[in-house]
Amino acid sequence: MRRIVWLLFCREWRLAWRRPGDLLNPLVFFAIVISLFPLAVGPEPSMLRIMAPGVIWVAALLATLLSLDGLFRSDYEDGSLEQWVLSAHPLTLMVLVKVAHHWLVSGLALVILAPLFGLMLALPPQVLPVLCLTLLLGTPVLSLLGAVGAALTVGLKGGGLLLALLIMPLYIPVLILGTGAMDAALQGLPVMGYALWLGCLAVLALSLAPLAIAAGLRIGVSE
Amino acid sequence: MKPQPIQVERLTCERDHRELFAGLSFELAAGEVLQVAGPNGSGKTSLLRILAGLMPPVAGDIRYAGESILSGRGRERWRQDLLYIGHAPAIKGSLTAEENLAWLCALGTPASREQIWAALAQVGLKGFEDVLCHNLSAGQQRRVALARLYLQPPPVWILDEPFTAIDKAGVAALEQHVLAHAAAGGLVVLTTHHSLDHLDAVRCLDLQQVA
Amino acid sequence: MNWSFFHKLGSPKWFYDISGRWLPWFVLATVLLLSVGIVWGLVFAPQDYQQGNSFRIIYIHVPAAFVAQSCYIMLAVAGIITLVWRMKLADVALRCAAPIGAWMTFIALITGAIWGKPTWGTYWVWDARLTSMLILLFLYFGIIALGQAISSRDTAAKATAVLAIVGVVNIPIIKYSVDWWNTLHQPATFKVTAKPAMPIEMWFPLLLTVLGFYALFTVSLLMRMRVETLRREGKTRWAREALEKMS
Numbered sequence: 260m261r262r263i264v265w266l267l268f269c270r271e272w273r274l275a276w277r278r279p280g281d282l283l284n285p286l287v288f289f290a291i292v293i294s295l296f297p298l299a300v301g302p303e304p305s306m307l308r309i310m311a312p313g314v315i316w317v318a319a320l321l322a323t324l325l326s327l328d329g330l331f332r333s334d335y336e337d338g339s340l341e342q343w344v345l346s347a348h349p350l351t352l353m354v355l356v357k358v359a360h361h362w363l364v365s366g367l368a369l370v371i372l373a374p375l376f377g378l379m380l381a382l383p384p385q386v387l388p389v390l391c392l393t394l395l396l397g398t399p400v401l402s403l404l405g406a407v408g409a410a411l412t413v414g415l416k417g418g419g420l421l422l423a424l425l426i427m428p429l430y431i432p433v434l435i436l437g438t439g440a441m442d443a444a445l446q447g448l449p450v451m452g453y454a455l456w457l458g459c460l461a462v463l464a465l466s467l468a469p470l471a472i473a474a475g476l477r478i479g480v481s482e
Numbered sequence: 483m484k485p486q487p488i489q490v491e492r493l494t495c496e497r498d499h500r501e502l503f504a505g506l507s508f509e510l511a512a513g514e515v516l517q518v519a520g521p522n523g524s525g526k527t528s529l530l531r532i533l534a535g536l537m538p539p540v541a542g543d544i545r546y547a548g549e550s551i552l553s554g555r556g557r558e559r560w561r562q563d564l565l566y567i568g569h570a571p572a573i574k575g576s577l578t579a580e581e582n583l584a585w586l587c588a589l590g591t592p593a594s595r596e597q598i599w600a601a602l603a604q605v606g607l608k609g610f611e612d613v614l615c616h617n618l619s620a621g622q623q624r625r626v627a628l629a630r631l632y633l634q635p636p637p638v639w640i641l642d643e644p645f646t647a648i649d650k651a652g653v654a655a656l657e658q659h660v661l662a663h664a665a666a667g668g669l670v671v672l673t674t675h676h677s678l679d680h681l682d683a684v685r686c687l688d689l690q691q692v693a
Numbered sequence: 694m695n696w697s698f699f700h701k702l703g704s705p706k707w708f709y710d711i712s713g714r715w716l717p718w719f720v721l722a723t724v725l726l727l728s729v730g731i732v733w734g735l736v737f738a739p740q741d742y743q744q745g746n747s748f749r750i751i752y753i754h755v756p757a758a759f760v761a762q763s764c765y766i767m768l769a770v771a772g773i774i775t776l777v778w779r780m781k782l783a784d785v786a787l788r789c790a791a792p793i794g795a796w797m798t799f800i801a802l803i804t805g806a807i808w809g810k811p812t813w814g815t816y817w818v819w820d821a822r823l824t825s826m827l828i829l830l831f832l833y834f835g836i837i838a839l840g841q842a843i844s845s846r847d848t849a850a851k852a853t854a855v856l857a858i859v860g861v862v863n864i865p866i867i868k869y870s871v872d873w874w875n876t877l878h879q880p881a882t883f884k885v886t887a888k889p890a891m892p893i894e895m896w897f898p899l900l901l902t903v904l905g906f907y908a909l910f911t912v913s914l915l916m917r918m919r920v921e922t923l924r925r926e927g928k929t930r931w932a933r934e935a936l937e938k939m940s
Contacts, residue, residue: 266588270577277576277614338570341536346589347561407859411852415842425835425856428828429863432870439877460866471859474776478851481537498845499925538779 263348264356271360285326285365286372292318293376304381311380312390312441318376319369319394320401320430321423326365327405328419330357335413335479344480351469354476358406358469366398382445389444393437396457403468404429410475414482433460485563485637485669486547487511488533493542495528502528503689506542512637515660515670517678520689526673527569529689530642533671534566565590566640571627575616579607579626582615586630593633601632606652621647631659639663641672657681703780705922706931712915719915723908730901737898747811752899754804756906757797758822761829764794764910768836769861772854782918784850785925787857788840789917793910795833802826821875825868832860846925 275282296314297307334340343353373394374387382390408426412418440453493506502525510516518526531537533544535551546563549556573582580598587593593601602611605625615623624647631639639660645653653676660670661683678684734752768790774783805823806816817823836853843849926932 262592263588266585270581270585273581274574274576333574336570337574338568338572339574341566341568341570342572342586342589344536345534345561345564345566347558348589407855411839411856412842414848417842421838421842424831424838428831428835428867429859431828432863432866435870435874439874442877467862471855474855475852478848478855481531481851482845482848 285322289322307381312438323401330409331413350473354472362402370394386444397433400464403464407471410472413479489545494540515684518673524689568642578612580611601629639670726905734898750808756903757801761797768857772857775854798830821872
């Protein structure tokens with residue numbers, strides 16, 4: 260079983276890096292969305308600082324959704340998904356590897372980029388580690404839940420917008436916890452509680468989402 | 483590995499609330515080649531997908547080695563003995579022919595590099611092993627997919643329109659390979675618009691007569 | 694355990710016959726419960742000492758909210774039945790109940806806003822209950838949208854079933870996090886449904902309207918399911934006979 264996990268990971272890695280443009284798009288989107296806010300509400304630092312946690316999190320959310328839409332689509336269209344479903348290997352495992360790879364190239368990139376934008380939005384440097392921690396714990400949940408939506412809409416043409424509609428309500432707890440942690444950090448309060456709750460959500464998503472994703476893919480393939 | 487007998491019992495298939503066929507029953511044993519024939523829209527692809535286990539039938543059952551393939555142990559066993567190649571060849575354009583095959587085989591029985599190169603040579607793609615598949619023609623991409631049939635394939639083959647985009651020489655070679663597999667004890671179910679009348683080992687199931 | 698009842702439940706014809714017999718009783722119950730409950734609540738119940746007459750809207754807001762939440766749970770249950778037992782009737786139920794649930798959520802939101810105006814001075818306030826209701830409305834929209842987007846009915850049935858189950862698992866998480874978010878940002882929370890012991894003259898009509906709304910939900914659901922069943926089984930003999938009897 261470890262062999263198939265490794266082979267699938269290598270396959271996804273190769274596919275991703277042979278089309279590097281696709282990897283860059285969500286990050287550029289993230290940057291643009293964040294940049295829109297100072298333009299919209301004015302560059303005054305005190306206001307930006309209050310908005311910063313929310314803006315960064317919402318931008319991360321939207322960027323993740325954007326990148327997830329095509330997660331299974333090309334595999335569905337060229338028939339690879341059928342082979343996965345018919346293989347003797349567990350589909351939930353393969354799905355988990357695929358989402359993990361997706362998180363590594365998108366979610367992790369957001370975690371690394373976020374401090375830069377935090378500084379641009381007048382966040383004090385001492386809260387930046389908290390920002391990274393919360394994004395580190397929260398983006399896997401975003402990837403996993405989003406993949407559920409991607410699986411359910413895999414065969415549909417107008418998938419992207421529908422995917423957002425289905426999954427965004429489910430993102431709200433992560434959003435509340437992430438921004439709550441940031442607000443606490445800005446006030447100098449401890450954030451361990453928030454981090455633990457985010458960790459809980461991450462573990463829950465890790466254990467349950469692959470089942471839903473595999474079910475969604477089987478349904479999509481059986482059309 | 484010899485395939486077990488397959489029994490199809492009273493299979494019913496619907497598509498968009500149109501009944502394609504109902505009460506279809508037949509049996510297949512090792513060494514047989516079954517061609518599913520019928521006009522467009524008669525349910526050939528649907529029947530193959532139901533047989534493969536991709537789609538559940540509206541009614542009826544399919545038994546492999548006496549166990550139903552629709553659930554449980556029967557399904558696992560069926561998946562291990564089955565090779566399905568559908569309309570879409572499951573080839574990724576951004577990967578080379580060799581990489582594609584290596585992955586597809588890993589889903590079933592892993593194959594070594596030498597074996598993959600040998601298989602590609604047998605389907606007429608010698609020298610194309612490290613060409614990215616979106617640089618290959620549609621016919622060549624399908625040949626890459628069909629190369630799986632030369633790589634220690636499982637005993638039961640379900641092939642949906644395997645001859646699409648293949649030239650005459652390739653069709654003849656593939657026909658011989660299919661017959662050889664059946665003669666060695668394998669089992670093949672396929673659909674095609676090509677005429678297979680010149681091959682007397684092939685049994686024909688005409689869906690139009692069943693509906 | 695006798696499962697034959699359960700399997701008979703899956704037969705559309707059986708459902709159509711039985712619902713036809715029960716529907717008049719449900720309509721009667723709805724009319725009685727709602728008319729008594731609403732008139733009593735809106736006209737005769739005593740005024741609340743704090744909120745005056747505006748609190749009367751709870752006789753519509755609270756039942757609508759209850760039904761909206763129970764309906765989503767019902768969607769998830771119907772989803773499980775669809776996936777595990779492949780019962781087509783469960784999918785019919787899911788399809789038909791989703792818009793009713795969405796309307797109930799909408800009514801709860803509107804009545805919540807109407808209640809809010811005299812109480813807080815604005816029509817909308819992001820308190821925990823209303824925000825949770827709004828998110829519930831989005832979840833309903835998601836299920837309805839997914840059902841509409843997939844053209845094959847079997848695939849749509851299974852996909853909406855999975856979505857409903859995923860949603861119901863998330864609902865407690867969403868509810869807790871929204872409640873908690875609310876306490877973070879509004880430390881002096883004004884409870885929308887402050888319920889110090891309500892005298893019987895106040896909560897009895899509430900009970901009646903709650904039951905009445907459930908009965909109303911059942912009536913709408915059964916009627917929609919009957920129409921949907923006829924539509925899906927249109928080619929069968931019993932469906933054509935039923936249609937002829939109606940016209």
